[in-house]
Amino acid sequence: MQLQHSPVTHHCFQHIPFALKRDDLLHPQFSGNKARKLMTLLDTPQETFKTLTSYGSAQANSLYSMAALAYLKGWTLNYYVDHIPSWLQTAPLGNYAQALQLGANIIPTRVTYGMSPADYVGSLPHDDNEKRIPEGGRFPEAQAGVNTLANELLVWIAQQPTQQWVVALPSGTGTTALYLHKALAPHGIKVVTCACVGGREYLQQQWRELGEDSHPLILDSGKKHHFGKLYQEDWQLWQALFSATDIEFDLLYDPIMWQQLLLWWPQQPSHHQKHLLYIHQGGQLGNVSMKARYQRKYASPM
Incomplete structure (x- = not known):
């Protein structure tokens, strides 16, 4: 591509x-700036990683872009959010809905783990088969x-x-x-x-x-x-x-x-x-x- x-x-x-x-x-x-920022990963051989891990808002443009990237590469996306509003869970739309359709795992951390998404991702053990992407693709x-x-x-x-x-x-x-x-x-x-x-x-x-x-x-x-x-x-x-x-x-x-x-x-x-x-x-x-x-x-x- x-x-x-x-x-x-x-x-x-x-x-x-x-x-x-x-x-x-x-x-x-x-598309957009996320495509430019994630282009290096799109060019990465599929076998390099099995999982992408990132965090941000449940309606972030980066969520959809990373879900599309994971889908295109055959990787799993674990994307951590502070919370998912009840109205959005009831009637998914926008980036959230499209990311779900592409197979993203969208995981709230505040209620489940009592931590912000950034802190929770930072607490996860290192995995050689995983690529972590800071919020918004700032890397x-x-x-x-x-x-x-x-x-x-x-x-x-x-x-x-x-x-x-x-x-x-x-x-x-x-x-x-x-x-x-x-x-x-x-x-x-x-x-x-x-x-x-x-x-x-x-x-x-x-x-x-x-x-x-x-x-x-x-x-x-x-x-x-x-x-x-x-x-x-x-x-x-x-x-x-x-x-x-x-x-x-x-x-x-x-x-x-x-x-x-x-x-x-x-x-x-x-x-x-x-x-x-x-x-x-x-x-x-x-x-x-x-x-x-x-x-x-x-x-x-x-």
Whole structure:
């Protein structure tokens, strides 16, 4: 399977022209930044491991990607979560439902073991037949796959008229943004991101734990944003993005990034001479449950 060479399309949103790297189109089951980060494992011989072990949210995009990876490789996925909401167990949907269909073992730890998923996975004995993946795919092996994305961007940029490019993408653990920055900075290409899960300090700590001291630019308006909480401005911006581009973006991360970009981009000196290249990192499957929550709260038909 060749998870490379996703297309680049051109759009405009609220007077900001931008190119869009469509990594959401890499593969129906294995796309976006998770496909890039897990590419090394996809290329690993099947007999190397029998089990993948990871942890995170029951509706995380990484859950579905790892379930797809395990399914494609014939491995078992044991994925630990803090808890599984009763409504989700009763009516599975989104990433959770698809991961179950792909054979993932999704195991709550808080009630069963009295521990967080990270602590429980850390307490498990070592197994040579097992590969452990930190939450969100934040591990050094992700660099090789992200480098393939960076190389595709460089090839594409080289084919464009000589211009100054800025690459933008939102961050959870920030792994993709970090390794893109590492690959693109020597070519004079700035990478900007924003912290969607925690604050600036959280994101910087994630990067330091990967052993990197040079970091992307973090856009931060100073407005507090709680991960997973419903914000009407996020819902409205996501709908506006769809109307402007006819493309479905991730509802949890992309509105936060675009709020930052809409404030930051016009303030940049000579921004009319700069060109924005936005990375679509997939995640639409996770929109199923988020859209249902927004529609219940704000009674929107979309």
